[in-house]
Amino acid sequence: QKEVEQNSGPLSVPEGAIASLNCTYSDRGSQSFFWYRQYSGKSPELIMSIYSNGDKEDGRFTAQLNKASQYVSLLIRDSQPSDSATYLCAVSRNDYKLSFGAGTTVTVRA
Amino acid sequence: KAGVTQTPRYLIKTRGQQVTLSCSPISGHRSVSWYQQTPGQGLQFLFEYFSETQRNKGNFPGRFSGRQFSNSRSEMNVSTLELGDSALYLCASSHSGAGNYEQYFGPGTRLTVT
Numbered sequence: 652q653k654e655v656e657q658n659s660g661p662l663s664v665p666e667g668a669i670a671s672l673n674c675t676y677s678d679r680g681s682q683s684f685f686w687y688r689q690y691s692g693k694s695p696e697l698i699m700s701i702y703s704n705g706d707k708e709d710g711r712f713t714a715q716l717n718k719a720s721q722y723v724s725l726l727i728r729d730s731q732p733s734d735s736a737t738y739l740c741a742v743s744r745n746d747y748k749l750s751f752g753a754g755t756t757v758t759v760r761a
Numbered sequence: 762k763a764g765v766t767q768t769p770r771y772l773i774k775t776r777g778q779q780v781t782l783s784c785s786p787i788s789g790h791r792s793v794s795w796y797q798q799t800p801g802q803g804l805q806f807l808f809e810y811f812s813e814t815q816r817n818k819g820n821f822p823g824r825f826s827g828r829q830f831s832n833s834r835s836e837m838n839v840s841t842l843e844l845g846d847s848a849l850y851l852c853a854s855s856h857s858g859a860g861n862y863e864q865y866f867g868p869g870t871r872l873t874v875t
Binding site for chain 2: 683685687693694695696697700702739741743745746747748749750751752753754
């Protein structure tokens with residue numbers, strides 16, 4: 652079992668729709684959860700961090716965390732073509748050692 | 762504030778050689794982590810340094826090593842290069858303040874081993 656698993660892509664959504672990305676993790680000791688966006692040929696860019704159960708909103712992005720279910724998700728509202736990228740879920744035990752999922756590629760079609 | 766910088770950006774080496782990559786963290790950040798990204802294995806943690814000490818290490822052979830200097834700049838070294846070491850090597854820095862575990866990545870060094 653992989654430490655961090657993400658829903659397999661690619662995920663294609665129409666412009667203006669909601670993109671929903673899911674991530675599960677196996678280490679119950681995980682305390683910090685992150686979403687990174689990576690454009691092709693570029694390095695990962697941090698877009699959301701979440702540490703407590705519940706929702707955290709930042710602009711068009713909402714992260715949701717459920718530690719009991721070992722599940723974290725990312726919603727992208729009003730998807731734009733510029734959101735087309737690979738989204739990486741990362742978790743850590745608060746020790747700066749990030750474990751990454753394989754990523755979900757999102758394509759927003761105009 | 763300037764971001765994380767990595768040098769060189771691209772590197773071509775031959776099997777058996779060794780290579781040193783450099784990373785300068787965001788000003789004020791004291792933690793530096795290194796990751797390897799390949800199409801097959803994804804992003805994998807190599808090691809993390811704080812105050813010139815390695816605090817954590819991933820599951821990589823001893824050919825991979827690193828160090829951190831007093832100004833928080835970090836280097837990683839790969840000795841006896843193998844074809845499988847071809848990858849994007851990413852450095853990430855973190856403020857390492859209480860409760861803040863966010864890491865910010867540099868642009869990476871693309872290493873090709875021939």
